Every structure is written in C-alpha cells, then in structure tokens.
Amino acid sequence: MKAIRIHEFGGPDVLKYEDIPEPQPGPNEIQVRVIAAGVNPVDWKIRRGGMKLPLPMTLGFDVAGIVNAVGSDDGGFHPGGSVYAKVAPPHGGYAEYTLVDVSHAALKPKSIGFVEAAAIPTAGLTAWQSLFDVAGLEKGQSVLIHGAAGGVGSFAVQFARWKGAHVIGTASAGNAEFLRSIGADEVIDYKTQQFEDVVHDVDVVLDTIGEDTFERSWGTLKPGGFLVTTVANVPEGAAKSHGVRAKHIMSQSSGKDLARIAAIVDERRIKPIVTTVFPLAEARRAQEMSENGHTRGKIVLRVAEEPKQSGSY
Ligand SMILES: NC(=O)c1ccc[n+]([C@@H]2O[C@H](COP(=O)([O-])OP(=O)(O)OC[C@H]3O[C@@H](n4cnc5c(N)ncnc54)[C@H](OP(=O)(O)O)[C@@H]3O)[C@@H](O)[C@H]2O)c1
Structure with a gap:
C-alpha cells in the first residue's frame, strides 16, 4: 500500500510517499481502508522531531474509511462499515490502510462524506x-x-x-x-x-x-x-x-466521544469545516499550508475515491 512516512525528523523534505506492507489487525483492532485523512499541526510537529517517536513511522492521526478486516475482538464493527477514528502510534492515518483500536473508532456520521468526517477526530x-x-x-x-x-x-x-x-x-x-x-x-x-x-x-x-x-x-x-x-x-x-x-489538555482518542459528536453532526447542529483537500501524495503541500498557522477550519488528504454507498450501517 501507499503511505506517507518519515525515516528521520526534519523539514518537509523528509516526507516520503512510499510502498509498505498493509498492516494486519491484532486482537482488539480493525483494519480500515482509508478514504480520507485529516491533517493537524501535531503531524508536522512530530515530523520536525517535537516528539521522539520510533522511526520509520507513518504520519497522521485522523481517518475516515471502511472496515476491511477485524481482529478477534471486533468491538461490534464489521467489514464494509463506515467508520472514523483517531488512530494511535505506531499506526498512522496518511496511508491506504491503517489499524485502529476498537475503543478509538465510531461509526461515521451518516449525513457527511468521508472527507468531512476525517476532519473531525483530533x-x-x-x-x-x-x-x-x-x-x-x-x-x-x-x-x-x-x-x-x-x-x-x-x-x-x-x-x-x-x-x-x-x-x-x-x-x-x-x-x-x-x-x-x-x-x-x-x-x-x-x-x-x-x-x-x-x-x-x-x-x-x-x-x-x-x-x-x-x-x-x-x-x-x-x-x-x-x-x-x-x-x-x-x-x-x-x-x-x-x-x-x-x-x-492532552486530548484522548475515544470512540465514545466520536459517537456523541457523530450524533450531533447528524442532527445538523454542527458541521466540520473543510477548506482544502489534497491528494495523499501531496501531504507535503498540506503540511506546509498547516505550518503557516492560518488554516480556516481543516485541511484533509483524499486517499481514495468516496464510495457510492457509505457503508452498510
Ligand atoms: N494538547 C492537545 O491535545 C492538542 C490537540 C489538538 C491541537 N493542539 C494544538 O493546538 C493548536 C491549535 O490547533 P489547530 O488544529 O486548531 O490549529 P490550526 O487549525 O492550524 O489553527 C489555525 C488558526 O489559528 C488562528 N490564529 C493564529 N494566530 C492567532 C492569534 N494570535 N489569535 C487568534 N487566532 C490566531 C488563525 O486565524 P487567522 O488566520 O485569523 O489568524 C487560524 O484560523 C496547535 O498548536 C496544535 O498542535 C493540541
């Protein structure tokens, strides 16, 4: 699969668009086919070396996508379902597939697309x-x-x-x-x-x-x-x-909180504001824009085409 990874900390040059094996889900994990990945300042702060996480690593925390496979404890998620989540390192969101702990995922809000959903988690x-x-x-x-x-x-x-x-x-x-x-x-x-x-x-x-x-x-x-x-x-x-x-505050990944937020989105009381969308391969441009410090709402990476049906739920 394709992913945006870093092998060293540094400027935008260290971002590499490369082929790596698809990650396979462990017992409490779901494998998600990522449709869209949100961009956050923490992504480039990590890239710059602000947090010394083990390398190489796939960047990105926020995903919306479709469950592709589940571990032995599926947490009630099923292949084909549309979900969104804040993933936890060592897994990353700037990739065609990622792994999510079942307690960190929630069903995607039905009333919005994957790009908007990926703007929500962090x-x-x-x-x-x-x-x-x-x-x-x-x-x-x-x-x-x-x-x-x-x-x-x-x-x-x-x-x-x-x-x-x-x-x-x-x-x-x-x-x-x-x-x-x-x-x-x-x-x-x-x-x-x-x-x-x-x-x-x-x-x-x-x-x-x-x-x-x-x-x-x-x-x-x-x-x-x-x-x-x-x-x-x-x-x-x-x-x-x-x-x-x-x-x-150090915000926490929480499927429970994401489910509450999804309900409010579906009641049309709040909506994610996505102002710029880049393809996954252009993560560098997305990060440079975010580093400017003047993003309105959110920047999102499109990883795959929006499916016609938003999952089976
Ligand atoms: N601790 C945690 O758990 C946690 C979680 C999430 C985020 N964060 C951190 O929180 C910060 C904000 O994250 P974010 O995603 O909201 O960033 P962001 O989207 O990049 O924020 C950009 C916004 O900041 C505004 N801005 C810049 N300077 C300003 C100023 N002096 N006064 C008021 N507004 C100003 C800009 O408005 P104008 O264009 O109008 O200037 C722009 O809309 C980042 O440093 C991030 O790393 C921490």
Whole structure:
C-alpha cells in the first residue's frame, strides 16, 4: 500500500510517499481502508522531531474509511462499515490502510462524506474534551475561544453554541464573518484589539495559541473560572494565584466521544469545516499550508475515491 512516512525528523523534505506492507489487525483492532485523512499541526510537529517517536513511522492521526478486516475482538464493527477514528502510534492515518483500536473508532456520521468526517477526530475531540470534560462548560455560561477559526477553534465555537453558551472568538478580521456564521456571538480581531481590554468575567477560556495569548487570558476570567489550553505549560501555582483553575489538555482518542459528536453532526447542529483537500501524495503541500498557522477550519488528504454507498450501517 501507499503511505506517507518519515525515516528521520526534519523539514518537509523528509516526507516520503512510499510502498509498505498493509498492516494486519491484532486482537482488539480493525483494519480500515482509508478514504480520507485529516491533517493537524501535531503531524508536522512530530515530523520536525517535537516528539521522539520510533522511526520509520507513518504520519497522521485522523481517518475516515471502511472496515476491511477485524481482529478477534471486533468491538461490534464489521467489514464494509463506515467508520472514523483517531488512530494511535505506531499506526498512522496518511496511508491506504491503517489499524485502529476498537475503543478509538465510531461509526461515521451518516449525513457527511468521508472527507468531512476525517476532519473531525483530533480537533473535534480536543474541543469537546476541553470545553466539557475539563472546563465543564454549561448552558448560559460564557467562553472565550482563541484561534476560533482554526481546526480546534471551529469545532469549539460550534460545540459551545450547541451547548447554549455565549461564545466570543478571536481571529483576524478576514475570519469575522465566518466565525459569526458558525455561531460566535462576538468576534475580536486579535491584530487590532487587545482582547483583555474588552473581555471580562468569562467562565471559560479555551486557548489554542499559547505564549502571550495564554498569559493575557488570566485577567479575562471570573473568579473560579477555567483556563484550558491546548499548547501552553501551566506554571505550578499560577491558577491559584489568579483565583481560577487551569489545565493543559492532552486530548484522548475515544470512540465514545466520536459517537456523541457523530450524533450531533447528524442532527445538523454542527458541521466540520473543510477548506482544502489534497491528494495523499501531496501531504507535503498540506503540511506546509498547516505550518503557516492560518488554516480556516481543516485541511484533509483524499486517499481514495468516496464510495457510492457509505457503508452498510
Ligand atoms: N494538547 C492537545 O491535545 C492538542 C490537540 C489538538 C491541537 N493542539 C494544538 O493546538 C493548536 C491549535 O490547533 P489547530 O488544529 O486548531 O490549529 P490550526 O487549525 O492550524 O489553527 C489555525 C488558526 O489559528 C488562528 N490564529 C493564529 N494566530 C492567532 C492569534 N494570535 N489569535 C487568534 N487566532 C490566531 C488563525 O486565524 P487567522 O488566520 O485569523 O489568524 C487560524 O484560523 C496547535 O498548536 C496544535 O498542535 C493540541
């Protein structure tokens, strides 16, 4: 099968489109024929050597595809079914076939195609787990979302709106209209406004930017509020000294959470925003675009043609 692999850490040059054997499922695994694979910043962070995973490795975490074979514990999945998942290393998503632990997979939302479904896992799970499992966002509360137009942010805006929260998002001016269209009540142009001058007493901040944005976020929270960040290290004692709570989330693969998200997608309450699709062989262009830091929604790799029937479920 074809896969995008790295044999060393480095720049985009280390990405290789090559032939490797199809992986065979172990006891708790399903083999998925990948139709589409989502692209995330973590993919190029790994490529650059930010996490020293064993090499060679196939990159990519997010897939949507069709179950091709199952292990001895099939977890209720059957060949021919349409699924989506966040795969766990050493398996990778930028490939024609991948292996998924049965607890990490869910049935693909029926109302969307494979390309849109592949946009969901990492960004959708991160937004969901940050807002609800970590920060406990409730109906009627307010949330400030930094990087609201990006992968995590565009899901977070929609989930927070779905929950019934008041949503404030930061983005550049060109994304203001877009953010309103997916549910933001207020949009702050981070290039011309200091968000801490205009946002006060929010219940939750979701920071996907870090550094200065993380530091300036403390003062926007109400006492006891929650600052959840996908990127910044939270210094010990910092939350307490600001009278709030804080956590650096490490999002988890979860078939259960993906099933809940699929249900909300199929109720047409949220939708993945896919702005660019590249063929698998052009993963390099996809990563270079993502590294730019200004993706609206998600970039997805098309690995195979969309099947006419979306599986047998
Ligand atoms: N810890 C975890 O489990 C976890 C999980 C997922 C992601 N992450 C990390 O979270 C970060 C975000 O991921 P992502 O997939 O959402 O990235 P992304 O899609 O690449 O985010 C791009 C977005 O960031 C916006 N942006 C750039 N600078 C900004 C600023 N100063 N203020 C507000 N918005 C700004 C851009 O908007 P404009 O074009 O308008 O500037 C763009 O829409 C990445 O570093 C990723 O590695 C961590």
